[in-house]
Amino acid sequence: MRPVKIANGVYDVGVIDWNIRDFHGYSTYRGTTYNAFLIVDEKIALIDTVKKNFSDQLIENISKIVDPKKIDYVISNHTEMDHSGGLPRIMHRVGEDKPLYCSKMGAKNLARHFPRKWNYHAVGSGEELSLGNRTLTFLETRMLHWPDSMFTYLKEDKILFSSDGFGQHYAGHENFDDEVGDEIMQHAKKYYANILLLYSPLILKLIDTVTELGIEIDMICPDHGIIWRKDPGKIISAYARWAKQAPKKKAVIIYDTMWHSTETMADEIAAGIADEGVSVRPIHIRSSHRSEIMTEVLDAAAVIVGSPTLNNQLFPTVSDFLTYMKGLKPINKIGAAFGSYGWSGEGVKMINSALEDMKFDIIDPGVRLQYVPDKDGLNACFELGKKIGKAIADQA
Numbered sequence: 545m546r547p548v549k550i551a552n553g554v555y556d557v558g559v560i561d562w563n564i565r566d567f568h569g570y571s572t573y574r575g576t577t578y579n580a581f582l583i584v585d586e587k588i589a590l591i592d593t594v595k596k597n598f599s600d601q602l603i604e605n606i607s608k609i610v611d612p613k614k615i616d617y618v619i620s621n622h623t624e625m626d627h628s629g630g631l632p633r634i635m636h637r638v639g640e641d642k643p644l645y646c647s648k649m650g651a652k653n654l655a656r657h658f659p660r661k662w663n664y665h666a667v668g669s670g671e672e673l674s675l676g677n678r679t680l681t682f683l684e685t686r687m688l689h690w691p692d693s694m695f696t697y698l699k700e701d702k703i704l705f706s707s708d709g710f711g712q713h714y715a716g717h718e719n720f721d722d723e724v725g726d727e728i729m730q731h732a733k734k735y736y737a738n739i740l741l742l743y744s745p746l747i748l749k750l751i752d753t754v755t756e757l758g759i760e761i762d763m764i765c766p767d768h769g770i771i772w773r774k775d776p777g778k779i780i781s782a783y784a785r786w787a788k789q790a791p792k793k794k795a796v797i798i799y800d801t802m803w804h805s806t807e808t809m810a811d812e813i814a815a816g817i818a819d820e821g822v823s824v825r826p827i828h829i830r831s832s833h834r835s836e837i838m839t840e841v842l843d844a845a846a847v848i849v850g851s852p853t854l855n856n857q858l859f860p861t862v863s864d865f866l867t868y869m870k871g872l873k874p875i876n877k878i879g880a881a882f883g884s885y886g887w888s889g890e891g892v893k894m895i896n897s898a899l900e901d902m903k904f905d906i907i908d909p910g911v912r913l914q915y916v917p918d919k920d921g922l923n924a925c926f927e928l929g930k931k932i933g934k935a936i937a938d939q940a
């Protein structure tokens with residue numbers, strides 16, 4: 545039930561979106577939440593809003609605590625519309641002339657989304673806003689994951705309002721990490737792999753900055769999913785690990801297939817990898833959402849991609865996945881390609897070229913087989929698997 549009290553005078557007034565299953569192309573089989581935070585002190589501040597169609601619910605939630613008109617400051621940590629869509633309704637209720645705090649890029653980007661003359665207060669890292677007994681400090685987090693992104697820190701309570709950072713698409717009546725347990729880490733990992741992976745170098749820098757500044761964090765409140773109150777260090781350490789992209793001793797084989805030939809090859813490569821004692825998972829692209837596959841790629845040491853050749857091209861779902869993966873910039877991967885073909889057989893070459901573009905370490909030219917794999921062909925797949933397995937096993 546919302547609102548949720550998360551500390552003295554601090555509430556999550558956001559909403560639960562139980563039924564969303566596709567979040568701009570990301571699969572959200574557990575739904576999500578759009579968290580928004582109300583801080584009631586001598587002055588009252590609202591941090592972020594919700595998706596436009598949930599605006600009424602946000603206003604209802606706020607009204608259970610204070611009359612929205614009493615809000616003194618609205619803070620927008622991030623312009624993306626799952627957090628800003630409710631701004632027009634909120635500003636209308638709160639008062640169109642009330643100060644709207646955001647980063648400098650936030651002011652520009654909000655103006656491009658909402659052609660209204662709001663009372664923007666653009667802030668930079670280290671600037672503060674006093675609420676009377678408590679203070680908010682702003683920390684710009686450019687490109688994590690939009691140019692306008694920033695965090696807001698409630699100094700006295702050591703609460704970090706982290707926008708999308710540390711979020712998870714998870715809808716539930718549980719509100720805190722300790723109420724969900726370890727299951728939440730898989731949702732956080734998926735979120736990282738699909739939203740933040742390409743910004744990993746910036747995340748490492750940000751973690752260093754927070755450590756150097758000695759910012760103590762007792763609680764992290766992201767805009768999606770549960771709040772980290774029991775062990776915020778756990779998700780920060782996980783981010784540091786994911787950002788370094790140090791691979792585990794595991795391989796993923798990502799493929800599509802038309803008449804099961806490429807699938808048979810995938811299974812045989814997997815058998816070769818497993819024979820070297822390395823964990824491996826073949827994933828048929830049309831049976832898994834690309835955001836689920838990317839979660840597996842995050843900590844894999846090897847990504848082996850298979851495609852039939854269709855009309856002199858890659859199978860379209862394989863192209864789709866390669867395009868998606870390329871944008872997320874995974875690093876530290878061994879790469880390899882395989883596939884069956886009928887008469888032209890360009891698929892393997894095309895995959896290798898895509899993996900080279902991504903700077904994967906191509907340790908073998910791959911295996912291409914005509915029509916249905918025979919015994920020798922399957923043996924070549926098994927040997928490819930063994931070579932990859934050995935390379936992973938030998939990694940430090």
Ligand code: FEO
Nearest residue numbers: 622624626708767
């Ligand atoms: Fe949850 Fe970048 O929006």
